[in-house]
Amino acid sequence: MTPTDDRRLPPPLQALTGVEFEYGTEGDGIEFELYPAFLSTEETTAWFRAWTGNREVTGDAFRVFGQDGTGGLTAAWLVRPAAPLTAQPIVHLGSEGEMGVVARDLSAFLWLLADGFGPYEAVDPRERARPARRVPELAAVAARFAPEGRQSAKAVMDEAAREFPGFEDEILRLCA
Template sequence: MIETTGEDRRFPPALADVAKVEFDYDDGEGVDFEPYGALDPAEETTDWPRHWTVFQGSEGERGVVAGNLSGFLWVLADGVGPLEVVEFQQYEGHPGPALTELAARHATTPRRAAREIVTEAQAEFPAFSDGIDALCR
């Protein structure tokens, strides 16, 4: 895990590049993903599960999207966002050159299809949602 100290809340380079990309919502047919530009302060997030590849939406949506950062980058490169995967089981999108280039530059694994990455990660963490529910009780 990458630790931040003091006021240094910058993302690692791969996530900083993702945060700069404008995702095309396309009137609900595209990707609904608006990443923050930096990490929130530790005092605000200490109790949050810390895993780069988990999606937690603003309305309580949650789910496993990828097993590692490289997988997450390849999912985005396939033109699919975390909300689309978790809420709609959508694995095909509109790939764009910016995210494909970003993933190729930062990923340490070969490109794989979003469906394969997500299915593998969800099998690895089958009790994720139940675990979050248990933390909230």
């Protein structure tokens, strides 16, 4: 994929644009806001340079599509050469330096959401430990676009951590 690729969201993410993610009064929901399109190449590079403190990096390896309430961003990480966007892992880089791969691909990400976990919840150790809470509207989107990928949020998070154990080190190497 190149930085000039189409910035429209793939159909599974487009289907989520009408869903309001609720965090809830007890903080037991999903802290996530989905953008209507991927950030531009320029916006993504500006964000990644600010996040890393490195003026030499670009954001070419990311397609940012959402954020949490503190400004942490969620993106597809274009790490699998020649794989379609929907097969790329989903990552979250938080406003306070927290980061991680939250799902191995878009299908797994949909099931993470269906179980009541967003990207922020998947990288925060306290949030990861809470019980799953099925969200029927999100489960319907996951069943529609990824029926063969049904799994629990815990399985999604564990699988992502196993497949991409070096993500944090790779990002930290880019920091100034």
